[in-house]
Amino acid sequence: MRSPTTRPVCLEHRGFHVEVTRKDVKTLRLRVQRYTGEIRLSVPRRAPMSTVYAFLDANLDWLADARHRMQSVEHPAEKRLSQLTRVALWGSELELEVRQGPRATATRNPDGSLLLTGPDDAGLRRALDAFYRRELGRLAEGMLAAWQPVVDREASSLKLRRMSTRWGTCNVRSRAVTLNLALAEREPDLLEYVVVHELTHLRVADHGPDFQWFMGMYLPDWKQRRRRLNSRAADAV
Structure with a gap:
């Protein structure tokens, strides 16, 4: 045994x-x-x-x-956007149109495609990140509102920024939750996993048995979601 x-x-x-x-x-x-x-x-x-x-x-x-x-992992927003025809959004591909212009803007065309305008590639990246920030903020705010009563913990603030090594963080002292902008590229249920994960850290700071018990109670399939989210894990020794 x-x-x-x-x-x-x-x-x-x-x-x-x-x-x-x-x-x-x-x-x-x-x-x-x-x-x-x-x-x-x-x-x-x-x-x-x-x-x-x-x-x-x-x-x-x-x-x-x-x-x-x-x-050094290259995200779509770090590639030369002027050469791309699609970008990821919520687990699907979004048709992309790129134009040169003095201001960095991102707008949806009537056909549903995304129009990025900017003076250079850095401007296009800023425009795409602004678009992801709007999309992620809209969905994440709703998920926080839904899950905070369930977890019985409330985040003091929600921050959105592009991070290279983490999907999300939670400052247990200030209760601030930060989410990676790249989550807007993945499926919504994976964002939900990260939101619940960070809120649960307001109950349990580490990843020990208590944390895992709460996660199992909130999201029975949380381990499967974690595997999907981290599907490109580094090779093991």
């Missing part, structure tokens, strides 16, 4: 924040989640901490490389 997984322990090691979980495994296994930036290490139950630190030391170069690869 397999023993239950122990509660994760978080440690800081040479500038890396690592979530260590002891399991019925024979070897140490290290993973870095793309976008979330979480570093997770599975460890045999009886392995001493000296083995844990030695393993992390042996893989410092891999961790640094994985972090670099996460930060």
Whole structure:
């Protein structure tokens, strides 16, 4: 009979924040989640901490490389928009029309396509981010209003910005929730997962059993949604 997984322990090691979980495994296994930036290490139950630190030391170069690869992932808004004909919106593709103009603007055409105008590629990116901010803000505000009474916690503010390694963050002291603009490119149910995830952190700060229990009560399929959201996770050691 397999023993239950122990509660994760978080440690800081040479500038890396690592979530260590002891399991019925024979070897140490290290993973870095793309976008979330979480570093997770599975460890045999009886392995001493000296083995844990030695393993992390042996893989410092891999961790640094994985972090670099996460930060260098190219999102559609970081490509040359003047060369694109489509952009992602809520899990689907949106036809794109690009024009040169003095102001950075984003408007929907009568046929439903998106018209981006800007003086250069940087202006086009600003226009697209402004469009994503409107779309994401509209849906996220509604989800917060719906879920705050369920979680019995209320965010003090909602911030939207493009982030390279996380889908969302929650400051447990100020109760401010920040969401990645790139969520506007993904399916709405994945945004809902992130909203519930961050609100739940206002109840439980870590990702331990209590957090997972609440998430399972709120969203029974939250792990499947997390896998879909982080489908491009970094390779494991």
